[in-house]
Amino acid sequence: xxxxxxxxxxxxxxxxxxxxxxxxxxLSDYSLTGDISWVGGDNFERLFGDDxxxxxxxxxIVYSVIAVPLVVVVSLFMAHLASRSIRGIKVxxxxxxxxxxxxxxxxxVIWQWIYxxxxxxxxxxxxxxxxxxxxxxxxxxxxxxxxxxxxxSRFGYDMLILMAGMLDIPQDYYEAASLDGANAWQRFRHIxxxxxxxxxxxxxxxxxxxxxxxxxxxxxxxxxxPVTASYSLxxxxxxxxxxxxxxxxxxxxxxxxxxxxxxxxAIQRLYLKDDD
Amino acid sequence: xxxxxxxxxxxxxxxxxxxxxxSAHLPLIIVAMITLFPFFVMLVISVQxxxxxxxxxxxxxxxxxFSEFGRLLSRGEMTTWIINTxxxxxxxxxxxxxxxxxxxxxxxxxxxxxxxxxxxxxxAMLMVPYHLTLIPKFILxxxxxxxxxxxxxxxxxxxxxQALFLMRQFIAGIPNELIEAARIDGAGxxxxxxxxxxxxxxPILATLGVFVFLWHWNDFLWPLxxxxxxxxxxxxxxxxxxxxxxxxxxxxxxxxxITFVPIFIIFLIMQRYFVRGVTxxxxx
Numbered sequence: 001x002x003x004x005x006x007x008x009x010x011x012x013x014x015x016x017x018x019x020x021x022x023x024x025x026x027l028s029d030y031s032l033t034g035d036i037s038w039v040g041g042d043n044f045e046r047l048f049g050d051d052x053x054x055x056x057x058x059x060x061i062v063y064s065v066i067a068v069p070l071v072v073v074v075s076l077f078m079a080h081l082a083s084r085s086i087r088g089i090k091v092x093x094x095x096x097x098x099x100x101x102x103x104x105x106x107x108x109v110i111w112q113w114i115y116x117x118x119x120x121x122x123x124x125x126x127x128x129x130x131x132x133x134x135x136x137x138x139x140x141x142x143x144x145x146x147x148x149x150x151x152x153s154r155f156g157y158d159m160l161i162l163m164a165g166m167l168d169i170p171q172d173y174y175e176a177a178s179l180d181g182a183n184a185w186q187r188f189r190h191i192x193x194x195x196x197x198x199x200x201x202x203x204x205x206x207x208x209x210x211x212x213x214x215x216x217x218x219x220x221x222x223x224x225x226p227v228t229a230s231y232s233l234x235x236x237x238x239x240x241x242x243x244x245x246x247x248x249x250x251x252x253x254x255x256x257x258x259x260x261x262x263x264x265x266a267i268q269r270l271y272l273k274d275d276d
Numbered sequence: 277x278x279x280x281x282x283x284x285x286x287x288x289x290x291x292x293x294x295x296x297x298x299s300a301h302l303p304l305i306i307v308a309m310i311t312l313f314p315f316f317v318m319l320v321i322s323v324q325x326x327x328x329x330x331x332x333x334x335x336x337x338x339x340x341x342f343s344e345f346g347r348l349l350s351r352g353e354m355t356t357w358i359i360n361t362x363x364x365x366x367x368x369x370x371x372x373x374x375x376x377x378x379x380x381x382x383x384x385x386x387x388x389x390x391x392x393x394x395x396x397x398x399x400a401m402l403m404v405p406y407h408l409t410l411i412p413k414f415i416l417x418x419x420x421x422x423x424x425x426x427x428x429x430x431x432x433x434x435x436x437x438q439a440l441f442l443m444r445q446f447i448a449g450i451p452n453e454l455i456e457a458a459r460i461d462g463a464g465x466x467x468x469x470x471x472x473x474x475x476x477x478x479p480i481l482a483t484l485g486v487f488v489f490l491w492h493w494n495d496f497l498w499p500l501x502x503x504x505x506x507x508x509x510x511x512x513x514x515x516x517x518x519x520x521x522x523x524x525x526x527x528x529x530x531x532x533x534i535t536f537v538p539i540f541i542i543f544l545i546m547q548r549y550f551v552r553g554v555t556x557x558x559x560x
Contacts (some may be wrong), residue, residue: 003382009436010375011398013416014413014435016397017412018413021415022404022409022412023539026476086297094543098540103535106515109516109519110315112519113321120331139406150286175452215407215496216519237410238501248308261403261404261405265403271532
């Protein structure tokens with residue numbers, strides 16, 4: 001009992017209590033003086049009538065629809081590329097992993113300049129007479145631009161998971177397919193992909209969760225802008241909570257995030273059940 | 277030469293022609309260069325303080341001027357941020373590993389009332405998004421007087437569920453005979469934990485340790501809301517404020533590099549633990 005007690009106490013205080021606290025706050029009004037008053041469904045009523053909330057939901061979904069396939073496809077391609085056994089492959093793999101260990105604030109600061117009007121990307125396009133493109137300042141380009149940064153910072157992680165999955169596929173399958181005259185694409189399509197079902201599914205779930213919770217990049221690079229073009233749901237929770245100190249209202253947005261998370265994990269369960 | 281001659285059954289491996297080697301490396305080199313470009317940019321801009329950016333010349337600095345690093349570090353703030361971050365990361369690693377390994381031993385090998393119920397509650401809590409708990413956590417720490425303190429920053433982060441699950445799985449694999457034998461010899465639970473369980477878990481402790489360190493070193497949202505006094509910033513929050521001040525691009529890039537280098541050094545030393553940690557999370 002002594003062994004679990006310290007862990008459980010901290011867990012109770014800073015995980016279980018705040019979870020119920022969040023639910024409670026979403027139904028109340030919390031003033032900075034510390035007074036809490038019960039307001040029932042008022043926060044949700046206001047939330048569902050607020051354009052800012054529907055915009056945040058739309059931004060979050062559009063961002064995920066761009067970012068998740070981008071990260072997964074690039075990771076898959078990179079896993080394929082980095083699973084070759086050639087001299088020095090470990091050095092390449094280490095290079096691909098470097099963005100993963102880099103803090104998102106560092107990442108955001110560098111990419112903010114890369115995307116800026118005087119930055120290297122627009123300079124490069126300028127050589128061909130294109131641009132300058134307002135990567136972060138245009139409401140159309142901002143979400144794809146952020147998704148590319150997320151891709152850069154995350155593919156190294158997913159790549160390693162998929163590579164481990166590729167190593168589990170018996171080499172005989174490939175040899176047999178080669179003898180039957182299958183080309184590289186056919187081998188990838190009919191052996192690698194089916195063999196990777198589980199790790200691939202894991203990576204997709206991981207990316208959905210992470211793209212729904214994107215915050216650091218938005219905070220540093222766009223502040224939710226231009227106007228509200230990158231004002232995501234999690235950014236809304238932060239902004240309403242710590243920008244305006246509307247703790248109750250922000251918690252109501254947090255409850256919506258909880259509901260979305262529950263739906264995603266229910267789908268995940270259904271899918272896994274089908275699998276067994 | 278003599279080596280191959282002595283083993284006639286194995287035909288000497290034919291060397292790949294150079295163009296085969298080159299074409300195998302080429303795509304990897306191109307992708308690696310694109311991946312590393314942002315790091316390169318961070319470095320070259322940070323060593324050209326006080327100069328107007330002029331592409332492409334700025335990408336190839338005429339001289340390497342590290343004075344911005346000296347100025348940042350001597351301004352005091354940056355040094356404080358490094359110390360704050362180091363305290364946050366190192367103390368958290370020790371506490372996370374201590375709490376998680378003890379609890380994991382109990383969950384894996386001991387029986388106590390309500391064990392299964394508690395475990396189910398933990399799994400359920402994984403579903404609750406971090407961001408919903410952020411505000412109540414902030415209010416709690418604020419009521420306890422922990423805003424802008426080290427302990428207030430550290431305390432809410434040390435009951436790590438992922439660490440507990442991984443440790444539990446690992447400790448469950450340690451043979452019961454080992455523990456029984458020690459018990460027959462009259463060892464108490466504390467001694468069994470310290471002398472039998474912990475030594476066995478060394479590899480997983482190292483793997484978890486580097487990841488917990490990485491999470492805390494790079495953590496942003498919690499330090500951002502919990503420590504708002506600039507003397508209490510961690511590096512990520514400080515870097516974000518440097519970026520907002522927009523003093524100069526070289527200063528921001530130098531700050532970014534200072535934030536990156538410690539984690540980079542740890543990565544170079546502990547690389548295999550990082551790789552092991554990732555693949556472990558994928559297998560589950």
